[in-house]
Amino acid sequence: MKKFLCAASLCLCSAVICAALALAADGKALFGKCAGCHGADGSKKTMGDGTPIKGMAAAKVAASLEGYKAKTFGGPKKVIMEGQTANLSSEDIKALADYIATF
Numbered sequence: 525m526k527k528f529l530c531a532a533s534l535c536l537c538s539a540v541i542c543a544a545l546a547l548a549a550d551g552k553a554l555f556g557k558c559a560g561c562h563g564a565d566g567s568k569k570t571m572g573d574g575t576p577i578k579g580m581a582a583a584k585v586a587a588s589l590e591g592y593k594a595k596t597f598g599g600p601k602k603v604i605m606e607g608q609t610a611n612l613s614s615e616d617i618k619a620l621a622d623y624i625a626t627f
């Protein structure tokens with residue numbers, strides 16, 4: 525029994541680690557199509573007010589992306605981001621937000 529529990533918890537642990545790694549990789553892959561405008565590290569000044577996305581907290585990035593997707597958020601150039609976010613799932617947005625927050 526002890527042995528079984530040990531093996532089971534080991535399995536669970538590696539599954540969690542794998543899931544975390546997959547998410548991180550996902551965010552990076554998804555950001556590929558964003559880098560052209562925002563820069564590989566998010567430091568390009570794409571927004572009208574000159575604020576780069578580099579340095580933004582994950583929660584702020586996720587809120588902005590969800591807002592663009594729902595067409596309830598944005599500045600003068602929001603149409604561009606509405607197109608970028610239209611096909612993103614909530615998981616994609618979370619992965620992107622977590623990745624962008626590491627810049």
Ligand code: HEC
Binds near residue numbers: 575585599
């Ligand atoms: C074609 C150029 C272009 C691409 C590609 C692009 N963006 Fe943007 N992004 C912009 C512009 C322009 C704005 C400012 C829009 C506005 O006026 O609201 C913006 C705004 C943002 C914001 C809002 C920041 C804030 O002020 O809250 C985030 C976050 C963001 N982009 C993330 C992304 C992500 C993630 C991707 C890839 C899925 C992406 N962008 C792809 C041009 C682009």
